[in-house]
Amino acid sequence: MAKKFFGTDGIRGLTNKHPMTAEIAMKVGQAAGRHFLRGDHKHRVVIGKDTRLSGYMMENALVAGFTSVGMDVVQVGPMPTPAVALLTRSMRADLGVMISASHNPYHDNGIKLFGPDGFKLSDEDEFKIEAYLEEETILAPAADIGRAKRFEDARGRYIHAVKMSLPDHIRLDGLKIVCDCANGAAYQVAPSAFWELGAEVVTLGINPNGLNINDKCGSTDLAILQETVVSSGADIGVALDGDADRLIVVDEKGRVVDGDQLMALIGSSWSRNGLLRGDGIVATVMSNLGLERFLKTQNLDLIRANVGDRYVLEEMKKGGYNVGGEQSGHMILLDHGTTGDGTVAALQVLGELVESGKPASELLHLFDPVPQLLKNVRYGSGQPLESEKVKAVIAEAEKELEGSGRLLIRKSGTEPLIRVMAEGDDEGQVHAVVDRICAVVEEVAN
CATH class of the missing domain: 3.40.120.10 (Alpha-D-Glucose-1,6-Bisphosphate, subunit A, domain 3)
Structure with a gap:
């Protein structure tokens, strides 16, 4: 129902x-x-x-x-x-x-x-x-x-709690951070937490007026953050979304680091330090195949859930895992909270940056993502995925990608769209497969 x-x-x-x-x-x-x-x-x-x-x-x-x-x-x-x-x-x-x-x-x-x-x-x-x-x-x-x-006292309580997610011996002295709060919910607490731990903080998106939340700022629009990180000589940039449960990072060269790379860093770090439970992490069906391959080199599993942080959490609780997230930047670290927390996830990344002594561009790019392409096909009515013609082209594509890639076809939960995603080692093959399936779905849908 x-x-x-x-x-x-x-x-x-x-x-x-x-x-x-x-x-x-x-x-x-x-x-x-x-x-x-x-x-x-x-x-x-x-x-x-x-x-x-x-x-x-x-x-x-x-x-x-x-x-x-x-x-x-x-x-x-x-x-x-x-x-x-x-x-x-x-x-x-x-x-x-x-x-x-x-x-x-x-x-x-x-x-x-x-x-x-x-x-x-x-x-x-x-x-x-x-x-x-x-x-x-x-x-x-x-x-x-x-x-x-x-x-x-709510702000003070939360700032204290997120700071406690870092071991006592870690300070952020000498670290220059650009923090983009998306003119959203964390505009006061996130910069304060980083500053109290010793960082020099350059702030963006901290002047909300009721209408500018997520407007050309935050984790969904990174251009100003990228520019500011490079121009200010910062070590790293941190971008939250409107309610601060999502994190995207920018390295000192201005390159974007998505949730898959962050999960790779946190998962492998926690594993080395004996903190990771379940010998793996939970991500969604959208996470890049490169993440799965990297985790295998660390003797760790990738458990895939449906898209949505509630489904990631369900798999985490069911399997006893304490690290999970989404490519879009939701990071659920059950040792420190019950839902996604962009500020806590950022502190885990910043702690690794301090401990490793490496620049962010080296620390945060642990694997090369395989080429991935997602296209949407809008349909009017009916069930295009039930068509024998569509089933046939999907089966053909799965056989073609077997061993070198992955195919994901799903209906949107909020719009009349069929989402067609493929990834694999051969970028040309990925594009050809997606285009071929989209053409047949569109033909059937119309």
Whole structure:
């Protein structure tokens, strides 16, 4: 059964259009509050947000919803998604809420929910909350309505927690870092954490105005970061996204380092130091074949999950792994948090930079990615992947790439698109295979 509101990462959409309206946000607060009113203790929810203009509206609506069913609310203001997860757990809250649309433009927004353990909600919880959204709200008696308060110490608590992810003997003295916070949730905390550990920090994207989050800055637009790293003579550049659960790095030469290279570095480093659990890391089906081959040289496995950090986390918990992530920069390090944390991942990279004494251009390029090509084919209706003609061309391509490459065909979960991805040692072959499959899918779809 499909969900009506929740997607792969909470509820998300265009602000002031269904389902991202104040009315729905209040109902989500009431439904989620009802679901987590368990036991006879005083119930509490932690609410954080990024820097979007619509965050004020969504926050107030959620506060109204939660307090109306009897939950107290702790508002922490603009904070990274992983900070909300951490504070939910450390404050013994029953629920955590992050108001953010991550790397999307300012006009989108979203609602992410965390359980009392700091992990994102299960499908079962989300289905139950959706069921409550369809029912009449049970409001608290007047004397039991919840209270709301601002928590002023949230930033300090989170900064302390991320600094503790580095061993005590590691300092960042002498390191020059350019930090791009995407005019988003980490605009105060990430530069502070790096500075407190001794680094010289050049900041970008730290002047949010409600409309400029992820606008020509952050992990999805690296041009200014690359230019600044080179022109300022910095050792490394760090780019976060709007809610700071994603990290992309730029080396001192201005070259981009994606999540696959970062996972290779962190996984191999943790393995050498006896910290890696499960003798492998979890990535998604989109991670480059070069990463898989590199890990094999380290006697480590690559476990592939479906696209989406919740699926990476599911595989990590199931197999007992503590390092996972996505090519796009989500890094989940379960020893230090319950969800992706760009600042914690950055500190792991910076710690390695200090310990190794190597320049970032040498340290962060552990393997050569094999040529990879992804194309999307839009379709109207029907099931193009069920066509015998499409199945035949896919089978032919798989046979052609066998032993030297990999093919991935999947439907988009959010748009009427067929995603066709191939990778292999022969770039010309990769392009030819993708083009051939796309042509047949397009023919069938039309």
